[in-house]
Ligand SMILES: CC(=O)SCCNC(=O)CCNC(=O)[C@H](O)C(C)(C)COP(=O)(O)OP(=O)(O)OC[C@H]1O[C@@H](n2cnc3c(N)ncnc32)[C@H](O)[C@@H]1OP(=O)(O)O
């Protein structure tokens with residue numbers, strides 16, 4: 001028996017949710033360039049869950065049901081109000097809150113297909129309210145109810161800031177939501193599938209997935225990219241700052257990928273969005289710095305940016321607090337997690353690989369007194 005470190009290249013399941021072939025990413029057979037250009041995030045959620053884009057009536061009904069399910073039990077927000085605001089980070093708050101939601105859902109452990117479909121809609125909607133609600137609560141403000149006239153993406157920004165966002169911001173946020181929605185068997189999705197393959201419930205699967213996304217080698221990288229850009233400060237400092245990180249053998253956040261070898265196909269969209277948005281805000285230094293970091297890392301290490309690199313300057317330009325970047329990723333990726341959870345339930349088998357034992361052999365118990 002021999003092991004493959006990090007399961008690299010191991011095919012652990014079949015899936016029809018999304019595919020990465022020759023560095024091309026598709027959702028249910030649709031190229032992400034096509035979806036990013038034309039679709040709404042609501043259409044993409046529907047596509048991931050039901051396998052096809054909705055017709056007009058299905059779309060309207062689906063959008064309405066997302067809107068109807070955004071409210072969160074008071075107890076969840078009341079609990080958030082007790083958090084120590086300077087100690088509790090939004091990703092930890094989100095992980096706890098999603099788990100807490102299950103306590104108020106009488107269908108939490110109902111494993112019927114119909115109940116799972118209803119929970120899917122509730123979770124997707126409520127996660128938006130949890131992220132925006134916590135962002136406001138920690139600033140001493142009340143959560144805001146959704147505006148039914150607005151899209152999912154527009155509501156995110158409205159419920160965060162209390163103001164209707166402009167068209168440019170809505171369009172950019174919608175694109176970012178689509179680009180982060182699913183990604184084959186990434187670490188958090190695999191976590192969700194492992195969890196529910198024991199026939200555990202959807203809340204457990206999504207809570208586990210949030211825990212996996214939080215790490216800096218996965219979704220947590222986007223927040224750290226902004227940390228790095230802030231430390232760099234100006235385009236002139238890029239070379240020396242990045243060189244120091246490389247000399248110290250530090251991992252550069254937002255670069256490299258387990259699967260893509262010729263580059264992450266989502267990065268070009270986010271790069272262009274970063275260029276446009278930083279121009280609008282008059283802070284093109286974030287884009288200029290990012291471009292210089294990209295050039296330096298490619299020249300020095302041959303590494304290319306992943307989805308987390310340019311999303312940092314995109315979210316920053318949308319006026320979003322840096323520690324909300326990864327929770328926003330979770331809002332989008334919930335659509336993919338749920339699609340995979342539903343797919344796992346449909347054709348379930350316990351996921352239980354083996355470990356190659358490399359520890360000591362033939363040890364004998366020695367009593368406590370003799371040790
Ligand atoms: C949404 C997402 O999850 S996208 C990924 C987000 N994560 C990041 O951006 C964190 C930074 N990137 C990384 O840590 C890695 O590239 C990962 C985790 C994404 C992929 O990791 P793996 O496939 O395990 O690659 P691994 O870590 O083995 O790297 C292979 C080599 O490239 C180097 N390398 C890979 N990424 C980086 C990086 N970002 N900075 C510096 N060196 C890197 C490694 O040091 C290693 O070099 P070595 O062979 O000389 O030791």
Ligand SMILES: O=C([O-])CC(=O)C(=O)O
Pocket residue numbers: 182183185186187218258259306307
């Ligand atoms: O697929 C991965 O390993 C990580 C990633 O890019 C994602 O989850 O979007």
